[in-house]
Amino acid sequence: MSVINWFRHADPDGARLASVFRATFDQLYDGQRTGRYRWDQLYKTEKTHFGTLIEINLQREFGFEDGLLMDYKIAGEEVDCKYSATAQWMLPPESINHLILGSVANDAKSTWSLGIVRATPENRNAGMNRDQKGSLNALGKSRIRWLFKDSPLRPNILLQLPVNIVEGILSQRSGQARVNALFRNATNMRITRNIVATVAQQEDYMKRVRNNGGARSALREEGYLILSGDYAAQRRVAGDLGCVVPDVGEFVCVRVGPVDLAKEGSVDINGQLWRALAPSDIATSAAPVIDGQ
Amino acid sequence: MSVINWFRHADPDGARLASVFRATFDQLYDGQRTGRYRWDQLYKTEKTHFGTLIEINLQREFGFEDGLLMDYKIAGEEVDCKYSATAQWMLPPESINHLILGSVANDAKSTWSLGIVRATPENRNAGMNRDQKGSLNALGKSRIRWLFKDSPLRPNILLQLPVNIVEGILSQRSGQARVNALFRNATNMRITRNIVATVAQQEDYMKRVRNNGGARSALREEGYLILSGDYAAQRRVAGDLGCVVPDVGEFVCVRVGPVDLAKEGSVDINGQLWRALAPSDIATSAAPVIDGQ
Numbered sequence: 286m287s288v289i290n291w292f293r294h295a296d297p298d299g300a301r302l303a304s305v306f307r308a309t310f311d312q313l314y315d316g317q318r319t320g321r322y323r324w325d326q327l328y329k330t331e332k333t334h335f336g337t338l339i340e341i342n343l344q345r346e347f348g349f350e351d352g353l354l355m356d357y358k359i360a361g362e363e364v365d366c367k368y369s370a371t372a373q374w375m376l377p378p379e380s381i382n383h384l385i386l387g388s389v390a391n392d393a394k395s396t397w398s399l400g401i402v403r404a405t406p407e408n409r410n411a412g413m414n415r416d417q418k419g420s421l422n423a424l425g426k427s428r429i430r431w432l433f434k435d436s437p438l439r440p441n442i443l444l445q446l447p448v449n450i451v452e453g454i455l456s457q458r459s460g461q462a463r464v465n466a467l468f469r470n471a472t473n474m475r476i477t478r479n480i481v482a483t484v485a486q487q488e489d490y491m492k493r494v495r496n497n498g499g500a501r502s503a504l505r506e507e508g509y510l511i512l513s514g515d516y517a518a519q520r521r522v523a524g525d526l527g528c529v530v531p532d533v534g535e536f537v538c539v540r541v542g543p544v545d546l547a548k549e550g551s552v553d554i555n556g557q558l559w560r561a562l563a564p565s566d567i568a569t570s571a572a573p574v575i576d577g578q
Numbered sequence: 579m580s581v582i583n584w585f586r587h588a589d590p591d592g593a594r595l596a597s598v599f600r601a602t603f604d605q606l607y608d609g610q611r612t613g614r615y616r617w618d619q620l621y622k623t624e625k626t627h628f629g630t631l632i633e634i635n636l637q638r639e640f641g642f643e644d645g646l647l648m649d650y651k652i653a654g655e656e657v658d659c660k661y662s663a664t665a666q667w668m669l670p671p672e673s674i675n676h677l678i679l680g681s682v683a684n685d686a687k688s689t690w691s692l693g694i695v696r697a698t699p700e701n702r703n704a705g706m707n708r709d710q711k712g713s714l715n716a717l718g719k720s721r722i723r724w725l726f727k728d729s730p731l732r733p734n735i736l737l738q739l740p741v742n743i744v745e746g747i748l749s750q751r752s753g754q755a756r757v758n759a760l761f762r763n764a765t766n767m768r769i770t771r772n773i774v775a776t777v778a779q780q781e782d783y784m785k786r787v788r789n790n791g792g793a794r795s796a797l798r799e800e801g802y803l804i805l806s807g808d809y810a811a812q813r814r815v816a817g818d819l820g821c822v823v824p825d826v827g828e829f830v831c832v833r834v835g836p837v838d839l840a841k842e843g844s845v846d847i848n849g850q851l852w853r854a855l856a857p858s859d860i861a862t863s864a865a866p867v868i869d870g871q
Contacts, residue, residue, distance in 0.1 A: 315638070328637045329644035330659070334630045337623075344621045345608070351622035366623070378708070415671070416709045 288384055288401055291360040292432050295347060299399075299433045305342045306390045306397040307439045312338060316483025317490065320455065322443040324392065336368030339388060355383050365404075372398070372426075375418040380404045387429065395438040395445075400429040439532070442474050443483065460485040461503070464493040468500045468511055468538040473528045473561075475514075476536045494536065496578050508540045508568030510559075512575075519575060525552040526561045543570050581677060581694055584653040585725050588640060592692075592726045598635045599683045599690040600732045605631060609776025610783065613748065615736040617685065629661030632681060648676050658697075665719075668711040669697045680722065688731040688738075693722040732825070735767050736776065753778040754796070757786040761793045761804055761831040766821045766854075768807075769829045787829065789871050801833045801861030803852075805868075812868060818845040819854045836863050 296302055313331050314321045324332065340356060343349070343366060349357035355365040364384045367374035374387045385404050390397040402408060408425030412418050421429070443451050454466040463484045467476065482490045493499050494511065501511050512519040514531030523530045523537050527550045531537040540562040544551050551558045554573045562568060589595055606624050607614045617625065633649060636642070636659060642650035648658040657677045660667035667680045678697050683690040695701065701718030705711050714722070736744050747759040756777045760769065775783045786792050787804060794804050805812040807824030816823045816830050820843045824830040833855040837844050844851045847866045855861060 328634070328642075330630075330633045330637045330649055334627070334634060337627045337630050340623045341621070341627060344623045349621075356623055 288359050288362055288364060288386075289430055289432060292399075299436050301346055302343075302399055302433065303397060303436060303438060305339070305346050306388075309335065309338050309342050310390070310392050310438075310441070311479045312342075314483065316479060317486060317488075320483060320486050322441060322480075322483050339368045339390075340366045343386075343388075355380065357386070359386075372400075372429075373420050375420055376404045376409055376412075378412060378417045378419075381406060381409070390438065392438065392441050393444050394435075395440045396435040397438050398431060398434045398436065400431040400434070402429045439477060439535075440475055442471050442476060442480055445474070446471060454484060460487045460490070461493050461499070464490075465500050465503045468494075468504055468509060468536075469507070472509070472538050472540060474537065475529060475531055476538065478534050481536070496574060501574075501578060504538075505572045505574070508542060508562060508570065508572050509538055510541045510572040510575075511536055511538045511578075513578070516577065518577075522552055522554065522575065526550060526559070528561055540566075540568060541572050542566060542568060581652045581655055581657060581679070582723060582725060585692075592729050594639055595636075595692055595726065596690060596729060596731060598632070598639050599681075602628065602631050602635050603683070603685050603734070604772045605635075607776065609772060610779060610781075613776060613779050615734060615773075615776050632661045632683075633659040636679075636681075648673065650679070652679075665691070665693075665722075666713050668713055669702055669705075671705060671710045671712075673697045674699060674702070683731065685731065685734050686737050687728075688733045689728040690731050691724060691727045691729065693724040693727070695722045732770060732828075733768055735764050735769060735773055738767070739764060747777060753780045753783070754786050754792070757783075758793050758796045761787075761797055761802060761829075762800070765802070765831050765833055767830065768822055768824055769831065771827050774829070789867060794867075794871060797831075798865045798867070801835060801855060801863065801865050802831055803834045803865040803868075804829055804831045804871075806871070809870065811870075815845055815847065815868065819843060819852070821854055833859075833861060834865050835859060835861060 313327055313335060316322055344357060349359055352358045352363045355363040357364045357366065362384055364386050365380045367385055367387045369389060372389045374385060376385060381404050383404055385402050387402065388399050402421065402425060408421055408428060410419040410422045450470050454463055454470060457463040457466050464481060467484045481494060485493045494501060496502050512523045512531055514520055514533050514535040520530050526539055528539045529537050541559045542562045544558045544560045547558055551560045554575060557573065559573060606620055606628060609615055637650060642652055645651045645656045648656040650657045650659065655677055657679050658673045660678055660680045662682060665682045667678060669678060674697050676697055678695050680695065681692050695714065695718060701714055701721060703712040703715045743763050747756055747763060750756040750759050757774060760777045774787060778786045787794060789795050805816045805824055807813055807826050807828040813823050819832055821832045822830050834852045835855045837851045837853045840851055844853045847868060850866065852866060
């Protein structure tokens with residue numbers, strides 16, 4: 286079996302790989318403890334070693350056998366793992382003629398890529414640096430077999446919201462006020478648990494979302510309904526309202542209002558029909574409480 | 579202020595440094611998820627990058643400013659961070675004439691060291707490898723200023739117990755049975771929370787220690803008293819019994835029996851006197867429950 290087939294079998298849709306890239310960014314940001322969510326907030330040592338953590342985390346996720354010469358052995362082949370933000374992987378001389386598992390990830394664009402290429406002398410530039418590492422040349426680049434190219438990364442919405450909104454959220458004094466501001470400002474977006482932790486910056490950050498004293502109860506009067514992707518019923522409500530559907534481990538917040546007649550985009554919650562409000566609509570009623578929330 | 583003075587001020591007794599070394603081993607073992615506790619159980623990529631993680635974790639703990647040329651700037655000086663299990667730090671040519679913050683750690687021996695030395699041409703061997711990294715020569719080694727030398731690391735008792743005992747503990751089927759076996763076999767030793775997590779291998783591993791259905795209730799009838807270092811009263815009981823005193827985040831398990839007359843090593847718990855049992859003593863009574871446990 287080829288290395289490419291090995292991955293097609295182990296991770297057909299790339300969900301496991303995507304989770305490794307997301308988790309590695311989040312591990313470096315260390316948001317729950319530090320509140321950081323952007324690359325430029327990292328220490329030099331952290332930035333320098335993103336590729337190292339990807340290397341470790343890929344082996345942990347897939348349990349690759351150790352290579353004798355390279356990082357891993359996959360499907361019987363020695364494979365070296367390389368990361369570069371711009372796909373300019375630096376290939377050490379000892380990797381020549383071995384396979385390179387090259388990755389790229391961009392948290393601002395929410396994309397990641399993974400490709401395989403053989404580091405033949407023909408495919409690479411001669412190493413010019415002291416360490417004689419060489420990058421792929423034009424031929425080598427043309428020969429990258431992309432397993433996944435610009436695949437979607439679970440989004441980091443603190444990089445997607447306007448900077449002044451993010452600053453407004455983070456400038457609130459208490460963790461609860463920051464989480465309330467997050468849900469009020471990030472409607473119809475997938476909000477991961479890690480984002481809640483980064484904004485709350487406390488141990489039991491999930492408390493800050495709950496009905497009983499969390500954002501759900503604080504924002505209910507203003508018509509905000511916070512749906513959790515951990516429950517099929519809540520994912521269905523999101524879909525029926527025509528808004529973004531949260532994945533497992535995510536929330537989506539939507540402003541809703543009551544309607545009298547069933548139509549496209551209306552949802553029955555405990556015997557009352559609801560629809561998503563447009564930004565210009567005024568909330569006339571508190572959001573419903575969904576069973577189990 | 580010199581770099582040495584900076585450390586003497588920031589971490590007079592080395593407690594912060596010691597916690598970084600302990601946490602880095604534990605982070606790599608990833609025991610709660612994987613059950614691993616030994617270096618040889620790690621993946622190649624994990625072993626290769628222990629020094630990288632130390633570098634990141636030291637900067638996170640102490641908040642060193644980024645260096646312009648080297649890893650950090652400490653007390654106005656460029657400082658490069660190096661780790662080696664044998665103090666054979668490999669110094670890249672760009673570090674010449676800069677300070678090296680060199681570390682050593684040994685989980686089996688429960689020790690760590692940290693020293694400072696300047697990578698002058700006089701102090702180092704010429705780099706012979708492709709990457710021209712050179713180690714310290716005899717003169718350079720003699721000039722290391724050790725801030726801490728073979729300081730105690732919070733012990734990893736799974737490396738200190740006999741191998742067959744550890745295998746016996748880990749071969750139990752359930753997390754609760756493994757935790758019970760741990761406390762029964764590791765009396766009078768400091769058992770960290772991380773060790774409990776590694777043995778339990780489950781999310782809410784602290785439940786496996788509690789009175790209410792955990793090891794405390796399971797082992798009470800056999801005379802085992804599990805003391806937590808998080809409480810001053812329990813630390814005092816450990817000290818009065820003449821056994822090892824648990825630190826914060828640690829447990830110490832001791833087998834006790836009732837005594838009639840107060841003497842050296844006896845402790846009053848809720849109106850009854852207790853003493854630590856010798857291995858040859860037979861437990862004649864269930865261990866007491868300490869208030870708040």
